[in-house]
Amino acid sequence: MILPAISLDVAAKDTSLLTSLAVVGDVLLTPGPQGQTQDPSALLEAASCWVQLPSDSTVDTALDYLHAGAAKVVVPAAADYVTSLLQQVSSDRIILSVELDGASPATAITAEAFGYLFTVSTAAEDQNYVKTIRELTASFTSSRIYWSTPSVPPTIAAIAAWDKHDINLVVSSTHLSTSGSSSNTLDLGEAFAASLTSDRPDGLFATIVVDEQRVALGLCYSSVKSISEAIRTRTGVYQSRARGLWYKGASSGATQKLVKITYDCDKDTLQFVVTQEGPGFCHLNTRTCFGADSGITALEALLRSRKAAAPQGSYTRRLFEDPVLLHSKIMEEADELVEATSKADIAWETADLIYFALTKCVANGVSLADIEKQLDKRAKAVKRRAGNAKAKWDLSLKQNGATKQEPAATAPGQNATAVAKTETKVERRKEIVMKTYSYADTSDSEKEALLLRPIIKTEEILARVKPIVDEVRSRGDAALLDLTAKFDGVKLQSSVIKAPFPAGSMTLSKKVQDAIDQAYDNIYKFHDAQLDKSVLRVETMPGVVCTRFFRAIEKVGLYVPGGTAVLPSSTLMLGVPALVAGCKEIVIATPPRIDGTVPPEVVYVANKVGASTILIAGGAQAVAAMAYGTDTVPKVDKICGPGNQYVTAAKMVAQSDSSAMVSIDMPAGPSELLVIADATCNPAYVASDLLSQAEHGPDSQVVLLAVDLKPELLAAIEDEVKTQGEALPRSDIVRESIPKSYIMKMDTMQQAMDFSNNYAPEHLILHLDDAEKWVEKVQNAGSVFVGPWSPESCGDYASGTNHTLPTYGYARMYSGVNTLTFVKHITSQTLTKEGLDRLGDTVTTLAEVEGLEAHRNAVAIRLKDIRKGRE
Numbered sequence: 001m002i003l004p005a006i007s008l009d010v011a012a013k014d015t016s017l018l019t020s021l022a023v024v025g026d027v028l029l030t031p032g033p034q035g036q037t038q039d040p041s042a043l044l045e046a047a048s049c050w051v052q053l054p055s056d057s058t059v060d061t062a063l064d065y066l067h068a069g070a071a072k073v074v075v076p077a078a079a080d081y082v083t084s085l086l087q088q089v090s091s092d093r094i095i096l097s098v099e100l101d102g103a104s105p106a107t108a109i110t111a112e113a114f115g116y117l118f119t120v121s122t123a124a125e126d127q128n129y130v131k132t133i134r135e136l137t138a139s140f141t142s143s144r145i146y147w148s149t150p151s152v153p154p155t156i157a158a159i160a161a162w163d164k165h166d167i168n169l170v171v172s173s174t175h176l177s178t179s180g181s182s183s184n185t186l187d188l189g190e191a192f193a194a195s196l197t198s199d200r201p202d203g204l205f206a207t208i209v210v211d212e213q214r215v216a217l218g219l220c221y222s223s224v225k226s227i228s229e230a231i232r233t234r235t236g237v238y239q240s241r242a243r244g245l246w247y248k249g250a251s252s253g254a255t256q257k258l259v260k261i262t263y264d265c266d267k268d269t270l271q272f273v274v275t276q277e278g279p280g281f282c283h284l285n286t287r288t289c290f291g292a293d294s295g296i297t298a299l300e301a302l303l304r305s306r307k308a309a310a311p312q313g314s315y316t317r318r319l320f321e322d323p324v325l326l327h328s329k330i331m332e333e334a335d336e337l338v339e340a341t342s343k344a345d346i347a348w349e350t351a352d353l354i355y356f357a358l359t360k361c362v363a364n365g366v367s368l369a370d371i372e373k374q375l376d377k378r379a380k381a382v383k384r385r386a387g388n389a390k391a392k393w394d395l396s397l398k399q400n401g402a403t404k405q406e407p408a409a410t411a412p413g414q415n416a417t418a419v420a421k422t423e424t425k426v427e428r429r430k431e432i433v434m435k436t437y438s439y440a441d442t443s444d445s446e447k448e449a450l451l452l453r454p455i456i457k458t459e460e461i462l463a464r465v466k467p468i469v470d471e472v473r474s475r476g477d478a479a480l481l482d483l484t485a486k487f488d489g490v491k492l493q494s495s496v497i498k499a500p501f502p503a504g505s506m507t508l509s510k511k512v513q514d515a516i517d518q519a520y521d522n523i524y525k526f527h528d529a530q531l532d533k534s535v536l537r538v539e540t541m542p543g544v545v546c547t548r549f550f551r552a553i554e555k556v557g558l559y560v561p562g563g564t565a566v567l568p569s570s571t572l573m574l575g576v577p578a579l580v581a582g583c584k585e586i587v588i589a590t591p592p593r594i595d596g597t598v599p600p601e602v603v604y605v606a607n608k609v610g611a612s613t614i615l616i617a618g619g620a621q622a623v624a625a626m627a628y629g630t631d632t633v634p635k636v637d638k639i640c641g642p643g644n645q646y647v648t649a650a651k652m653v654a655q656s657d658s659s660a661m662v663s664i665d666m667p668a669g670p671s672e673l674l675v676i677a678d679a680t681c682n683p684a685y686v687a688s689d690l691l692s693q694a695e696h697g698p699d700s701q702v703v704l705l706a707v708d709l710k711p712e713l714l715a716a717i718e719d720e721v722k723t724q725g726e727a728l729p730r731s732d733i734v735r736e737s738i739p740k741s742y743i744m745k746m747d748t749m750q751q752a753m754d755f756s757n758n759y760a761p762e763h764l765i766l767h768l769d770d771a772e773k774w775v776e777k778v779q780n781a782g783s784v785f786v787g788p789w790s791p792e793s794c795g796d797y798a799s800g801t802n803h804t805l806p807t808y809g810y811a812r813m814y815s816g817v818n819t820l821t822f823v824k825h826i827t828s829q830t831l832t833k834e835g836l837d838r839l840g841d842t843v844t845t846l847a848e849v850e851g852l853e854a855h856r857n858a859v860a861i862r863l864k865d866i867r868k869g870r871e
């Protein structure tokens, strides 16, 4: 192949010539006639170049040019810094040059480089030269040879002849033309095509047309002539087999700017890199001939079309028109990406950030190609930057209150170790501090906002959950195994354990077993008392008897969370009422531990409540399996239990799908607690209660309503929250949840009670002098803990009440799980002849009012018989 060369002086004067030459590949920038008279850095922005260094250059010059973006530097093989340079940068970036004088080298080659450039006085093919070159490079892996004859005009025949020896000819720009051959210049297209071979009878070259991201747009054919025309016009010109030269888009307007022409390893297929204008490459007006585009390129195309003409109400249009909103969204998404930890969340947040960042680019005329140019340039940099964050963002500075010195940029191998040492590891640790508000100074709208829970992106979560549910529905057990591997990192052979459970899977210490047994007894006692097993019988009028009786829901699925904590207590809270109610089949779902097993405490309780199946799966996939059933998981009639946002969303999805025929208990999400404390409170107790729920998960929210507390008492509570919180094993979670929580200073108890009823907390602690008295004022709460000796933890485990409670404010209309959750009531009525005689006219009259004749007739037909002979 040819390597076009241009002297620095000429290129500086005529950058368009430089960029035209670069259409067929990298360009060699050679020193001007007086040596290196020009700094090549600016030219490196315009095209991908190799820079040939003059004999007096140093290792720093080489590093500077490489760092500035030179694809390669051509260094005299005899230069004393070759070894040093090769220690600092990859040999892929270096070409060693040797002058050959009459086939004998002036210098020996001693180092491996990307390739070797031989400068000679003849352009003609010469077997002696070929032999010498092969001998000089025989000991190196790379056999890329470049042959330069600066003053001799090459011929197409010479290019092809050298090519047969696998030797590339360097051709000076003074011997090249982009507008056809002349007596002393070669046409660039023809010179480029001289090395190509066609495997087709018509001599054409198959040409894959791609966009700047290398997405294939379609397939064309090229001839030497069409290649020359493409280079001359810098547009997409091909050889149509039917119509001759084809100037793409000339009639349709879907023109192309030619960016680059490359060739494949066999030199028989071309790749045209183009910027496609208009609707697209395909005659069907799509961007590609291979169907719909996807990924980032599709996003860029969509954003461009929105910029040109966005429909009313388009969110992207809003972003284009409101730079402040766009700014805020970029910051928000960057922050969410920083917070994300799971693989799925990181991908999700990155996609969000890319969407908003690309919107900014498109709004400002920046293309994906511009971004990639920057990335490619950075990939060429050879000097390391210190990489510290700006002071504004440097969390380590904020944490230490210190000022840090920005180390200077360094060349690799020089003082990189020193740089590494000065860079401190930045750890993001939030303070365990609740925000404080004063009820009197808070506006109504702020109060409204404080009544809401940390925002859950319902649509986003649903968008993640629906495909999971669909997958389990369609692929059953196989999907369960795949999703468990994906989300829980565990490869299981089977997702279920069937009763009787192996004794070894539920072995516990006596202490733990006794504690579970005690908790079981209390929960059983309280839940057994909730079910009135008698039949309700009321004679509403003589001869008309109504009854109501209960039946247990036959098959129930109990979700026991297990993502961040083992929860045998939740197994009790769901299993015991289901057992008391008399459910015939109990399926318990819980995520696997990292070794694929189920915690023995959970198996122990499952066994105690008579579960038939333990489903070893968590999240939306477990809910879906119980809702629709699989070959191994029984389909259930009702799904109960708390869980994270995926679990809650999947329960909602299943409930709203009538084909699933399944109901749910309630939306029970991240735990929450509201404490009302007065001046008699113990600050350590208050803090411990707040932390007990804050440790559940980063989304948990705790609220303290401080009624007329002295500043010292409030400060003591805040101190306790901080010190107790920092000492907790789950302090990382608390550092996330406590900053989302708050203290509200209240003047009166009534104010506090009203606020609490509006908030409708899952758990309410009345840490008050006369706590009992205030219970009757509680309108909305999941469960209430009365007085200083009733910590919320007792309700979580063993007092007897249920801990599966409504969150997010649903305590306004939902009860927590109880025995009635697992039963339904059926009513019956029995009418005697006399009874129907008494009630019949009421029914026929109302049926007439509703115009329902068949209803009326069902009574009238009987009344006629009853009253026969009477009227």
Ligand SMILES: NC(=O)c1ccc[n+]([C@@H]2O[C@H](COP(=O)([O-])OP(=O)(O)OC[C@H]3O[C@@H](n4cnc5c(N)ncnc54)[C@H](O)[C@@H]3O)[C@@H](O)[C@H]2O)c1
Binding pocket: 342, 344, 345, 464, 487, 488, 560, 561, 562, 563, 564, 565, 567, 570, 591, 617, 618, 619, 620, 642, 643, 644, 645, 646, 647, 668, 669, 670, 671, 696, 697, 699, 700, 762, 803, 804, 805, 806, 807
């Ligand atoms: N209200 C109550 O009565 C009550 C009781 C106990 C626990 N809780 C709450 O239950 C929640 C338990 O949450 P958890 O996460 O510890 O356990 P979990 O069992 O609810 O969820 C874990 C599962 O979530 C799935 N998952 C995780 N990341 C995912 C992703 N990116 N996409 C799809 N699925 C994903 C995985 O399958 C994993 O098995 C906490 O919020 C806690 O406060 C509430």
Ligand SMILES: N[C@H](CO)Cc1c[nH]c[nH+]1
Binding pocket: 567, 569, 570, 671, 672, 693, 762, 796, 803, 804, 805
């Ligand atoms: N507080 C949680 C639900 O509100 C339940 C729980 C389980 N283990 C400890 N606590």
